[in-house]
Amino acid sequence: MIHPVLTRAARPLALAGLSLAALSLPALAQETAEAAAPEFASAAETAFIFNTLLFLMGGFLVMWMAAGFAMLEAGMVRTKNVSMQLLKNVALYSIAGIMYWAVGYSLMYVDVASYIGTLAPYGWPDAGTANEGSYSVASDWFFQMVFVATAASIVSGTLAERIKLWPFLIFVVVLTGFIYPIAGSWKWGTGWLDAMGFQDFAGSTLVHSVGGWAALAGALLLGARNGKYASDGRVAPIPGSNMALATLGTFILWLGWFGFNGASQLAMGTNADASDISRIFANTNLAAAAGVVAALILTQLLYKKVDITFVLNGALAGLVSITAEPLTPSPFMAIVIGAVGGIIVVLTVPLLDKFRIDDVVGAIPVHLIAGIWGTLAVPLTNGDASFGVQLVGVVAYAVFTFVASFIVWSILKAAMGLRVSPEDEMNGLDLAEVGVEAYPEFIAVHGR
Structure with missing residues (x-):
């Protein structure tokens, strides 16, 4: 529209100017659109973002498993030892994080020839670095770090109620900084077991059995709790303090396992990867549920009553069992495993x-x-695995981890002792080792 104040004589000139402007509008519009158009990420950039997001989300889910272990152990030990278990779990997670940065990650992944990597602190690119490959280096470190903390948590629960704090924490330093990373490099660091074709998708052996062998070595040297085994062979049950906490811990671990197994796909940049992660989630859940139902039925048949501790551990055992290969099983096979x-x-x-x-x-x-x-069940559903190679891997991890752990535990036992005194064990480690009791009012009323 022409402005009303324009005179009649000026109108033709104005119309001519508007015509020229109209002719130039398409070019101006195109230039404006090009200037305002967003820069769409390339396929590689999109994959980078989703892969990094997978590592970070999986990492914080596995980190949340530290809370699960803490709650499970707090519920399974007696009231007088709860603070000690909580302290150990907070401390071991923190030690694992520092040691895995200082030496662990480099030993596991940097310049691994066959048996060991590089002995050096690990670093990631400076802030603002755009080209890191197919995922953020720091996100990968974080995801791998929370796994090593899981292995240390396994040891904590087995040796509860009679081990001293500082020998345990020193062992955690060695386990998370050296034993676990060296063992992990054999498969996940493309070492000699990986070259043989050994399969362990998310760590049934690399994480869980390694932690189990370390715990077994410690338990043999530490001995049983006072009153657990009578001289005539009878076993005295020692009930835990809080089944509500133990159940909460189990559900937290169950939730965290979706990050444990799902993010071990290590990629989420394609439709195929997203589909695989979905199948891993579903199989992981089915295996845990099957572990619960199997333990539920079997305890009823054997003992005529259902023991909730067996049922909770049934869920965890189902999760551990499917961890070596959560992708290839059918739903039915996931339930069987x-x-x-x-x-x-x-x-x-x-x-x-x-x-x-x-x-x-x-x-x-x-x-x-x-x-x-x-680990041995992997060939049942994965055609790339063989029973012979799987057995070699199981034996290799058993020998290395048990022997190395036994040596470290033995040195600690000789140097500073592993076990608290009988008096401290009777009074509880909260009082003897921590100084802060978890339930002081309860103990004041009911005694120890």
Whole structure:
């Protein structure tokens, strides 16, 4: 529209100017659109973003498993030892993070020839770095770090209620900084077991059995809790303090396992990767549920009553069992693999008692034995795996981890002692080792 104040004489000139402007509008519009158009990410950039997001989301889910272990152990130990277990879990997670940066990650992944990587602190690119490959380097470090903390948590539960704080923490330094990374480099660091074709998708052996072997070595040297085994062979049950906490811990671990297994796909930049992650989630959940149901039914048949501790550990054993290969099983096979894990727990706990091996939370049956089962079961659904190579891997990790752990535990026992005094054990480690009791009012009323 022409402005009304324009005179009649000026109107033709104005119309001519508007015509020229109209002719130039398409070019101006195109230039404006090009200037305002967003820069769409390339396929590689999109994959980078989603892969990094997968590592970070999986990492914080696995980190949340530290809370699960803390709650599970707090519920499984007696009231007088709860603060000690909580302290150990906070401390071991923190130590694992520092040690995995200082030496662990480089030993596991940097310049791995066959058996060991580089002994040096690990660093990531400076802020603002755009070209890091197909994922952020720091996100990968974070995701790998939370796994090593899981291995240390397994040891904590087995040795509860009678081990001193500082020998345990020193062992965590060695486990997270050296033993676990060296063992992990053999497969995940493309070492000699990877070259053989050994398969362990998310760590039934690399994480869970490694933690289980370290725990077994410590339990043998530490001995059982006072009063657990009588001289005539009888086993005295020592109930945990809080099944509500133990159940909460189990559900937290179950949730965290979706990050543990799902993010081990290591890529989320394509439709195929997203579909695979979905199948991993579904199989992981089915295996855990099958472990619960199998333990539920078997304890009813064997003991005429259902023991909730067996059922909780059945869920965890099902999860450990499917961890070696959560992608290739059909739903039915995921249920079978998880159910066998639940059965293993129910049958193995009494077997440990026969050998007078005191495992407070049942970590050895759940993580060690079920981890072995899950690793050997991989060829049932994965055609790229063989029973012979899987067995070689299981034996290699067993020998290395148990021997190395036994040596470290033995040195600690000789140098500073592993076990608290009988008096401190009777009074509780909260009072003897921590100085802050978890339930002071309860203990004041009911005694120890």
